[in-house]
Amino acid sequence: MSVLVYVEHADGKFKKSGFEAVAYAKAVADQVGTTLTAISIGSVAQDELSALGRYGAAKVLSVGAEQLKTFVNQAYASVIAAAAEKEGADIVVLSNSFSGKGLAPRIAVKLQAGLADGAVDLPDTSGGFRVKKTAFSGKAFAITELTSEKKVIALNPNAFGVKEQPTDVQIESFQPEISGNDLKTVIKDIVRATDKVSLPDAERVVSGGRGLKGPENWGMIEELADLLGAATACSKPVSDADWRPHAEHVGQTGIAISPNLYIAIGISGAIQHLAGVSSSKVIVVINKDPEAPFFKVADYGIVGDAFEVVPKLIEALKAHKA
Ligand SMILES: Cc1cc2nc3c(=O)[nH]c(=O)nc-3n(C[C@H](O)[C@H](O)[C@H](O)COP(=O)(O)OP(=O)(O)OC[C@H]3O[C@@H](n4cnc5c(N)ncnc54)[C@H](O)[C@@H]3O)c2cc1C
Structure with missing residues (x-):
């Protein structure tokens, strides 16, 4: 044996x-x-x-x-x-x-x-x-x-x-x-959607939800992800609205991931979303609503406006790196 x-x-x-x-x-x-x-x-x-x-x-x-x-x-x-x-x-x-x-x-x-x-x-x-x-x-x-x-x-x-x-x-x-x-079914070609860290394999993931208001606000999500060497992800409504590519959609009907660090920004924490991310090792939630269900499964929670908190995080990370 x-x-x-x-x-x-x-x-x-x-x-x-x-x-x-x-x-x-x-x-x-x-x-x-x-x-x-x-x-x-x-x-x-x-x-x-x-x-x-x-x-x-x-x-x-x-x-x-x-x-x-x-x-x-x-x-x-x-x-x-x-x-x-x-x-x-x-x-x-x-x-x-x-x-x-x-x-x-x-x-x-x-x-x-x-x-x-x-x-x-x-x-x-x-x-x-x-x-x-x-x-x-x-x-x-x-x-x-x-x-x-x-x-x-x-x-x-x-x-x-x-x-x-x-x-x-x-x-x-x-x-x-x-x-x-x-x-009978063979893959003829693979066209990568992105050159960045692949989401299912990523150790760290920075994810954004509808709380970010629109695709024009994803610059700070990408900057934070780059600083952390993280992949980016999003909730279903965000990819449904074409703010982000479908390949980034995590949850019950999206990709299930279990990174070491998952940072959820402006995501409510609906069960269908949690189904794909709750086995992450450390979950950090940034949400302006203290009653957001995501806080119940968070290891660290920041109650605050993403547009104030995320730039401060970026600043602090840059200072730390310098
Ligand atoms: C069959 C089925 C399958 C589904 N599968 C999935 C799935 O795979 N993945 C998935 O994600 N969803 C899925 N959904 C949808 C799911 O039920 C939720 O509707 C969805 O996850 C909500 O997305 P959201 O949290 O981005 O948006 P919302 O529910 O609109 O939440 C936005 C959050 O942002 C916060 N917010 C607003 N403004 C700010 C700000 N300035 N700063 C900080 N926080 C702010 C709000 O307080 C709120 O908590 C599914 C639903 C069904 C019925």
């Missing part, structure tokens, strides 16, 4: 959430007394693959097939399931990222495995195999018991952290057969 972890990369560089998945999978492997194998799909350089040893992977399977250069949900799921069979892995771990959300159930079906998606902690193996996961769009936790022989765990980004546990790593090429059935 071993544990297999799928590690995502973007343009050949592993994502932070990928390293986190490796660190988590290593802790799971230690818990059940086995070794960890990682799988990488697409074109990734040898030294980047070797870096996975830093987080505890003893072996890395590298799948470099030309047809898998870009993400193909069905084909990636088949390859990961084939790798699990080859390695005799009973547990497959991956990040509950945008791609992971599509992959995890497919892998589980292929392996006839139980699935815990949105995991936030290591499994409790004291009497069975129980995984704590988010439920109801992050409004609750569920403890799920996986009773199947094989198990798939999709870890929520930022739930475990990136922990180093250096191990000697062996890199192996893996060339499974890829069925034409798995390549």
Whole structure:
């Protein structure tokens, strides 16, 4: 038995959430007394693959097939399931990222495995195999018991952290057969909406809502985000009104994120918005209404007019940086 972890990369560089998945999978492997194998799909350089040893992977399977250069949900799921069979892995771990959300159930079906998606902690193996996961769009936790022989765990980004546990790593090429059935929908081109930090991967996010009155006021949001090295996001009405691109819309019907820092400016905190951001580590709310529901989930709250508070924050950050 071993544990297999799928590690995502973007343009050949592993994502932070990928390293986190490796660190988590290593802790799971230690818990059940086995070794960890990682799988990488697409074109990734040898030294980047070797870096996975830093987080505890003893072996890395590298799948470099030309047809898998870009993400193909069905084909990636088949390859990961084939790798699990080859390695005799009973547990497959991956990040509950945008791609992971599509992959995890497919892998589980292929392996006839139980699935815990949105995991936030290591499994409790004291009497069975129980995984704590988010439920109801992050409004609750569920403890799920996986009773199947094989198990798939999709870890929520930022739930475990990136922990180093250096191990000697062996890199192996893996060339499974890829069925034409798995390549019926392929991505031909990717056009980036922005060169800035990608929202799902961002450590810090500065987000604006309808309280900002109009798109002309986003200069201060962008300036604050630049100073913090943060991505920008927005509430649904803001993207619906075309003040900001739809790619920035977070919440139940938008992107779900869990950065280390989420700054919500002029956003009321409706449950549909919170559904996508409430698992952020630290939430800072700036709102002129002390009764705004967002304050109930905030770690830090500033009651004040965004047009006074944000410029002062920018000033203070600039002074701090200088
Ligand atoms: C099925 C469904 C799905 C939905 N999905 C989503 C989703 O994914 N994401 C999402 O965001 N919403 C979603 N919504 C909409 C959601 O219910 C709210 O309507 C929306 O989040 C409100 O956006 P807002 O907070 O920007 O605007 P508002 O509710 O108008 O709030 C504006 C806030 O700004 C504050 N404010 C005003 N002026 C200032 C100022 N000068 N300084 C500081 N604060 C100020 C106000 O006090 C207020 O709290 C969904 C709704 C439905 C029904």
